[in-house]
Amino acid sequence: MLDLFKLPLLASKEGADVDKLITYVHLLMLALFVGWAAYFLYAIFRFRQKRNPKADYLGVTNHASNYIEIAVAGIEGVLLFAFAIPLWAHAVDRFPEEKDSTVVRITGRQFNWIARYPGADGKFGSNRVDLVTAENMMGLDKSDPAAKDDVVAEGSEVVVPVDKPVIAHISSLDVIHSFKVVPLRVTQDANPGMSIPLHFVPTKTNTYLIQCSQLCGNGHYAMKGYFKVVPQAEYDAWLQSKSGAAAKPAANYE
Ligand SMILES: [Cu+2]
Structure with missing residues (x-):
């Protein structure tokens, strides 16, 4: 049927x-x-x-x-x-518990996606508008101890473990975008100044296309990202390899 x-x-x-x-x-x-x-x-x-x-x-x-x-x-x-x-x-309404979930902040901007993870401590470092520079587009406060192990994924890549709930907070740095991954049956507008949570359980390992489904400028057509659903062990290793990168001065937030 x-x-x-x-x-x-x-x-x-x-x-x-x-x-x-x-x-x-x-x-x-x-x-x-x-x-x-x-x-x-x-x-x-x-x-x-x-x-x-x-x-x-x-x-x-x-x-x-x-x-x-x-x-x-x-x-x-x-x-x-x-x-x-x-x-x-x-x-x-019925969000899973944060402790049982992969929590990630996904931010759209012209014309790619930035994923940020809280790292091993489970806490996101704070970010402030007055810290925003060309190198630190998210305005991360690197002096915040919680920021030390934060992970910022580059290359429009979001990685999550399979069969575990994902809580994704969707936002935007500039204009309105829309986070859409068809195989996950997930679509959420990314609005500047707002962080909108959504949740789902990915059930199949694979790499899926993240598409921006809101006309957002002349690069809109190319605003794609990669949503990777991987086995838990692979996710742990990936997170480990990225951990702490956000706190490094030369980190690239693109
Ligand atoms: Cu867009």
Whole structure:
């Protein structure tokens, strides 16, 4: 059933519910389309001028259309209350515990993505606007002890371990971008001045394309990133290799 519309590769736990909703909404639209088209053809034939030389001013007297309308509204109600609202509640409300999750801050800017991790202490170093320079675009406070082991990933690369919840805080350094990874069924606008959290569980190891899905300037088309889902051991080794880089003076925040 879920494969009916050949949706793109699915690589997150929550994505299955997104696919279900997409499939059911499209099935309803398909039924309405076929129903309306059939009725249209029937009406053209049934009420042709040759057979009805005189107009009938009474019109339809049975209640079939009312029943059909009630049935369609009922199905729409089920889609809304049984699928859409629970899905939304899960997405915005039911966050996993931070201690059981990979927490990452993903910041969009013209025209790439910066991922920042709290490091072994689980705490992000503070950042301040007055510290922002060309070399320190995030305004990281390198004197903050919590910043010492922070990891800033370069090359528009986000790495997370598989089968563990991810909490991603999405933000922007300049204009409005949008963080989208189709196989994860995740899309979130990246707004300057706001940090918006989202969560999901990646279920398949692979490298997925991060695309910016908000027209953000003349480099928008090339604003891509790489979302790497890897085994836990590989993630640990990667994080270890990057740890402390954020605190180094020559760190490159691109
Ligand atoms: Cu963008």
